[in-house]
Every structure is written in structure tokens, then in C-alpha cells.
Amino acid sequence: MNRDEALTLMYQYVQKDSLRKHMFAVEAAMRFYAAKFGEDVEFWGNTGLLHDFDFEIHPDLERHPSAGAPILREAGVPEEMVLAILSHGVETGVPRDNPLRKTLFACDEVTGLITAVALIRPSRSILDLKVSSVKKKWKNLNFAAGTSREEMEMGAQELGIELWEHVGNVIEAMRGAASELDLVGNPGLE
Structure with a gap:
């Protein structure tokens, strides 16, 4: 799955601008960490881009992201990506037992706070x-x-990176997507 395909799927299911921006922020953070860890930047980025694709149709933790998994599979999303997306849901029972899954969980909540x-x-x-x-x-x-x-602390701990270093990494990653996130603003204005 390439980014254009991931974007098509995301735009099909996500209408709210704020949720799209959140997904772009997580994508940026995932791309940052993929490069840092020597992993597939596009695959990790697309995982971040799609992680909340079903939140508008399943807006509760009982269904999100579990109920979205069949939609992803039917769309041809690789199983490794589907499982990573499932693992970011605390209630799914899918373990965060590899770097991709740990990173997605660690980047999700913190992008919102940032x-x-x-x-x-x-x-x-x-x-x-x-x-x-x-x-x-x-x-x-x-x-x-x-x-x-609590989830932010847990995510950084599972990732093995000190919380504030992780926050700094995610800020740096999000800077690269500032236009897409509508966070260019007026830098230097105090």
C-alpha cells in the first residue's frame, strides 16, 4: 500500500478536519521514528495515517479500532499494518510486541497534547x-x-525513550508537516 492509497482510504472514512490533522501528525511522528530506527518509512507512515480511519464510524473504544479491521483487510491493507492499528487500541488485546506497534501507541496521544x-x-x-x-x-x-x-507515559516507556525526549522527537517530526497540520502560524510571535 502506498501513501496515495492510504490517503484515499483515509479520505473515504474521515470527514472531520481535526481528525485528519491528528492522523497526519501521527503519520509524521511514525515517519520520524521509522527513519530513526532504520525501518520502512512509507509503511510506518501509512500505519500512522490510517490508525484512526474508523473513528468517525466507530466513535467508541468498544468498537474502535476492532470494528475497522475487517474494512482494512477488505481494502487490501497488509496484515502487519492492521495488527499495528489494532494494537494502539488499549481494549483490543493485540499486544504491542514489536517496534511498529510500540511506536504507534507512543505517538498517538502525545500528538494531541502537542x-x-x-x-x-x-x-x-x-x-x-x-x-x-x-x-x-x-x-x-x-x-x-x-x-x-498515563497512556503517553506508558507509550514512551514501552518505546524505551524518556518521555520528554520523546515529546521533543514528536515536535520535531510534526514541524516537518506543519503546513498539513495548519500549525505554521506566526513563529517568533510572542
Whole structure:
């Protein structure tokens, strides 16, 4: 499956701009880590791009991503990718027992927090976002309340990377997709 095919599938099932941007953010983070780990950048990126493709049709954790797996298989998505997508769901029972699965889980929640922090800054930009800004918002559980700090910590731990180093890596990855994420903003505006 190439990126154009993954995009076609994503656009077929995802209408909300915010969810699409989240999927692009996870794609960017997955591509970053694939390059870092010497893995297939396109395969890992497409896994990130498709990981929430069914969230609008299955918007609860009882069905997402499990109910989406048959759709992916019917569309010809490789089984390794389907299993990785299943493994990012805490309730699926699919183990996160390889680097692809661990990385997808580690990148999912943290992109949401990073995006939220970037959007409240005067610059509204990922380009000048620092890890320290994310740290400042970390303890405020009402901020980006839909993101799980516990899952972010667990993801970094499973990945074997210190949490704040991981946050820095994901910020760097998201900078490469700033236009697609609508996070170019006005860098340097304080």
C-alpha cells in the first residue's frame, strides 16, 4: 500500500478536519521514528495515517479500532499494518510486541497534547514550540483533557525513550508537516 492509497482510504472514512490533522501528525511522528530506527518509512507512515480511519464510524473504544479491521483487510491493507492499528487500541488485546506497534501507541496521544499546546501559544505554531511549553501544561489535567497522560507515559516507556525526549522527537517530526497540520502560524510571535 502506498501513501496515495492510504490517503484515499483515509479520505473515504474521515470527514472531520481535526481528525485528519491528528492522523497526519501521527503519520509524521511514525515517519520520524521509522527513519530513526532504520525501518520502512512509507509503511510506518501509512500505519500512522490510517490508525484512526474508523473513528468517525466507530466513535467508541468498544468498537474502535476492532470494528475497522475487517474494512482494512477488505481494502487490501497488509496484515502487519492492521495488527499495528489494532494494537494502539488499549481494549483490543493485540499486544504491542514489536517496534511498529510500540511506536504507534507512543505517538498517538502525545500528538494531541502537542497540537493543543501549539494552538494556545501566541504564534499558534509548531515551528517555535519547545518541550518546556508542553511540560508546563502537563500537570494541568484540564488542559487537553481528552488526552491520556498515563497512556503517553506508558507509550514512551514501552518505546524505551524518556518521555520528554520523546515529546521533543514528536515536535520535531510534526514541524516537518506543519503546513498539513495548519500549525505554521506566526513563529517568533510572542
